[in-house]
Amino acid sequence: MSKIKVEIWSDIVCPFCYIGKRHFENALRDSGLSDSTEVVWKSFELQPGLEADPNQNIYDFLAEKKQWSPEQSREMHRHVTQKAAEAGLTYDFDSTIPANSFDAHRLIHFAADNGVQDAMKERLLSAYFIEGENIGDVETLIRLAAEIGLSKAEAATVLKSDRYADDVEKDVQEAKQMQVQGVPFFVMNRKYAVSGAQPVDVFIRALNKTAEDAAHEGSLNK
Numbered sequence: 383m384s385k386i387k388v389e390i391w392s393d394i395v396c397p398f399c400y401i402g403k404r405h406f407e408n409a410l411r412d413s414g415l416s417d418s419t420e421v422v423w424k425s426f427e428l429q430p431g432l433e434a435d436p437n438q439n440i441y442d443f444l445a446e447k448k449q450w451s452p453e454q455s456r457e458m459h460r461h462v463t464q465k466a467a468e469a470g471l472t473y474d475f476d477s478t479i480p481a482n483s484f485d486a487h488r489l490i491h492f493a494a495d496n497g498v499q500d501a502m503k504e505r506l507l508s509a510y511f512i513e514g515e516n517i518g519d520v521e522t523l524i525r526l527a528a529e530i531g532l533s534k535a536e537a538a539t540v541l542k543s544d545r546y547a548d549d550v551e552k553d554v555q556e557a558k559q560m561q562v563q564g565v566p567f568f569v570m571n572r573k574y575a576v577s578g579a580q581p582v583d584v585f586i587r588a589l590n591k592t593a594e595d596a597a598h599e600g601s602l603n604k
Contacts, residue, residue: 384597390421393427489502502530
């Protein structure tokens with residue numbers, strides 16, 4: 383079977399990115415294409431250069447950013463919490479700490495070089511949305527890296543330097559070139575794109591179409 387490559391631009395602090403990850407994973411499972419699909423996580427910053435206050439709650443943080451009332455912010459978060467629950471995720475916005483995600487993205491690139499990119503992405507999303515971890519804190523990131531089996535010392539060396547910063551910037555610039563307006567954004571074999579946390583069946587159709595095209599192109603090249 384021809385290989386499918388899916389590149390996914392997303393941000394750790396994007397609630398729909400975690401929901402989209404689950405929907406996509408379910409689509410991979412249901413389509414039977416898991417073994418023939420390579421997934422590559424790409425960096426995207428919703429708030430580049432953010433200087434977050436870890437003592438501020440997420441409701442007030444987003445209300446200020448979006449110029450919403452506190453009630454509007456809490457209602458939006460209730461809605462997202464429900465959407466997450468439908469995907470099997472238990473968000474805890476009461477504990478969520480606003481954070482800059484740049485270092486976390488560098489950590490994901492480090493994990494990719496060690497063959498555990500998806501595990502690192504999953505660990506960071508869970509830490510941020512479910513466990514109330516401060517993913518903008520370097521010591522927290524080092525601990526999370528060690529929890530998935532990465533070298534604590536190597537993770538510390540990476541995070542206390544500027545390693546992988548260029549990789550993050552490259553991903554961000556690539557998204558701009560493709561005019562990506564929001565995340566999650568899924569690109570399949572550089573041919574088809576799915577934007578947003580779409581329902582599982584939308585991903586299944588896109589994956590199947592990509593697989594069919596790849597198989598057709600493969601037969602023509604024989």
